[in-house]
Amino acid sequence: MAYWLFKTEPDEFSIDTLGVKGTSCWEGVRNYQARNMIRDDMKVGDSVLIYHSSCKQIGVAGIARITREAYVDHFQFQVDSDYYDPKSDPDNPRWLMVDIEFVEKFKRVLPLSVLKTMPELEAMPLVKRGNRLSVMPVSESEWQAILSRVVR
Template sequence: MAYWLFKTEPGECSIDDFAAAPDTAIVWEGVRNYQARNMLRDQVKVGDAVFIYHSSCKLIGVAGIARVVRQAYADPSQFDATSAYFDGKSLKDNPRWVAVDLVFERKLPAIIPLDKLKSSAKLNGLPLVQRGSRLSVMPVTPEQWQTILQLS
């Protein structure tokens, strides 16, 4: 099992959306960065644990945990002309983008804010706290995972 951190805007897909349908798989779609796509496609596996990180909102930080229940497949939003994630250059027989399915594991007692994550020396290697890192999908080492859980 591997560990990940997925960034989302709570207005699109929050930990509360997962909690509202705890037994329902939610499609993690809309990733439009090649490096993040490659991780989703090549490294994220069924059973992996994922921190759900809220960004671009009032309270930015790690909000909860989900689990991968379906490995990478063609992101359906790339073919939907009404979607904000539509990609007219992506072909059905050679899709450019992938999605994975996640299910709710649990909410953290409180959101762990970014400044608290940055203040932990044990998280210095976490891409999230490094300057210029804007990926929506990033790996988390087992040690970093435990550190983040301890911060909660």
């Protein structure tokens, strides 16, 4: 089993949204490095930290689990979608997505400001300046360090 962190803007899709839906596709990833991780590394059963960004309470909000491995993100072909990519070819699609299911919402968001103070996370891309990836791997030790600080 592997561990991941997925960033989302809660005005668009939050841990609460996932809680209501139960299961959802994780679409709209438009970065090749992140796409490659989705394609090559994400497996059913992997655990995911849901991270809220671009909001008042930036930080880790809960946990999800991958329930379906990489498949074609059909939004890349929908002209009216925010994720439309006119350069993507249906015979050789550029973008993929996975499905995730809700596991847990934390009682409080674990803020980025706290994550940045944790020595166990100093190598984690999330706490480094300029990181833009919407999905990223989390080591088991980073996962355990984060979970040790959340309020459940």
